Amino acid sequence: MITETESRLLSFIDRDELIGLTQDLIRIDSVIRPEIGNTEAGVVRFIKEWISRELGVDPLIEEVVPGRENIILTVDSGKPGPCLMFEGHTDVVSEGNRDLWQHDPFGGEIEEGKIYGRGACDMKAGLAVNLLTVKAMMKSKVDFKGKMRLGIVCDEEAFMIGIQDYIRQGHADDVDACLVSEPEENQLCISMKGALRAIVRVKGKMAHGAMPLTGINTSVRLARIILAFDAFEGSEIKRCGKDEFLGWPSITFTVVQTPPPGEPIQLNVMPSESMAYLDIRTTPCQDHEKIRQQLQEILDQLAQDDPDFCAQIEFIADKPVVSMEKDEPIVRAAAGAYKDITGKDPVYNGVPGATDGTFLRDLKGIPSLVNGPGPRHMPHQTDEYVEIDELFESLQIYLLSTLRFLNGTILNGITDANFAR
Structure with a gap:
């Protein structure tokens, strides 16, 4: 059941802003092209400027290797509680032969309720969800405990050097749980190959x-x-x-x-x-x-x-193969949010590949739930897309999951003990 406070939080979602931000991210070519020196740098600059403008704070930018950077931002409520991380990557795979595309791979075109482009679901849409989750939590001024942390990293599509550097720099040391917004049709993926x-x-x-x-x-x-x-x-x-x-x-x-x-x-x-x-x-x-x-x-x-x-x-x-149980607090929070937003029981699944969450779970033991928007079998294909309705649904689920996890409120009125540090 959605509370009055939660309804107020959800009202801070601007559907047009969500669509526009996703399109803007798709339109920035972040394919790694060594022959011309193209990296994720353009997306990093865009997100850094967006955070400074929309959130009123400056994120930490850390260079992993020349031309490839991670973005880190912590929003601390000032109250004891857990740290919830939102993870995403800025690189995308090559578009391949452009002649095989019906839509401009870097156009962010909309047709019949879908946004098209390379990285549309893997994972520019997920980045938009992460960013707007933090924005709504801040701008709505809802009361929450603990901390939110953005970890937007480079090089997920190759050797995942971004997330490994993020961990080495200590940014995951106090993280209690992570939401990974990879394209999984908003299903709750509790294991990864x-x-x-x-x-x-x-x-x-x-x-x-x-x-x-x-x-x-x-x-x-x-x-x-x-x-x-x-x-x-x-x-x-x-x-x-x-x-x-x-x-x-x-x-x-x-x-x-x-x-x-x-x-x-x-x-x-x-x-x-x-x-x-x-x-x-x-x-x-x-x-x-x-x-x-x-x-x-x-x-x-x-x-x-x-x-x-x-x-x-x-x-x-x-x-390595990684997994977690359905009774993890972040999974329970997301399961309740999914049911309240969609009116349907949550679907549990596994990620057919590895994600940056693999390293968070394996090296730091962090429960990492993969449950972002986009068709799960669409990444790396031509005419990649994300459905706008599913994208909007994802942001709603993320907001409820975040508030309930940080405040210790889980499904059906059950309250977990606070994760006070």
């Missing part, structure tokens, strides 16, 4: 395409690896089954290159090297160290069967 990233390199011997027997063909041997890893994926799916929230484990070859980058492509030359990138997603039944060993054993077996086989696998990223 783990991830291993790897590069496979196959060495052979260059030869004339008309005389392949004078060389060693790396493409054939890479194909054997792909088929062998695919078979291993099938055995893991059979062994683990389908997780309630995370589905099946997977091993995906995302990039396959022969010859590798930097070498010229020549039709009549058999290259001496091939390489491939692997995106491995794991569920709770799997152990990352064991997977490393098993994949290496596959390569060892292929080498035993072929004296000319030479391949190495290098693991370049490791993100």
Whole structure:
């Protein structure tokens, strides 16, 4: 049941402002383009100026690596209570071939109740929700306890160096819970898949395409690896089954290159090297160290069967499976807010990939609930979009969740003990 105070808080939502802010963020190209030096810097400048203008305070800007920065802002009520963090990332993936888009990827165009553009749901919409949640809490002057903290970071789409630096700088030390506004259709995602990233390199011997027997063909041997890893994926799916929230484990070859980058492509030359990138997603039944060993054993077996086989696998990223229980205070607060705003029971789910919340949960033990706006299977696709009604719903849910969590008021009038520090 929504109280009079909560109704007053919700009245500070300006739907047009929410739409306009989301469009403004989409229109800033924050694809990482090393060839021209483009980073998230434009979005960081915009958000810094927005916070200074709309909230009347200056956020902390910290450089993680040259040209890539984190934004940190703490709003302290001055009263003992928990610290609730709102997390989001400023980078987006490439738009790819623009000719495949029906809408300008950086236009923020609106059609039939949807806002289109690269990052529309992943996650410029989520950033807008985070920013306007803090604004409404401040401008409405509702009484709350504890602190709100914005953590808007760089580099989520690659190696998540932004959130790791944020943690190293101590900004998560006093955080009691986090809302991660990644696109999940406002479902309450209480677990996240783990991830291993790897590069496979196959060495052979260059030869004339008309005389392949004078060389060693790396493409054939890479194909054997792909088929062998695919078979291993099938055995893991059979062994683990389908997780309630995370589905099946997977091993995906995302990039396959022969010859590798930097070498010229020549039709009549058999290259001496091939390489491939692997995106491995794991569920709770799997152990990352064991997977490393098993994949290496596959390569060892292929080498035993072929004296000319030479391949190495290098693991370049490791993100664990993380989860939490439904009775965590932040989950209960969000569940009640979801029901009061939508009139429906909350839907619990899991994130099919990793998020910055993975590191917050794994390294600091912070309950990190992923429940932002946007279709959960739309990120990284052409004509990415977010539905305006769902975006508006998300902001309402975030506001109620925030007020109830900070003040210790949970679902159906149940009150938790304050998190006084």
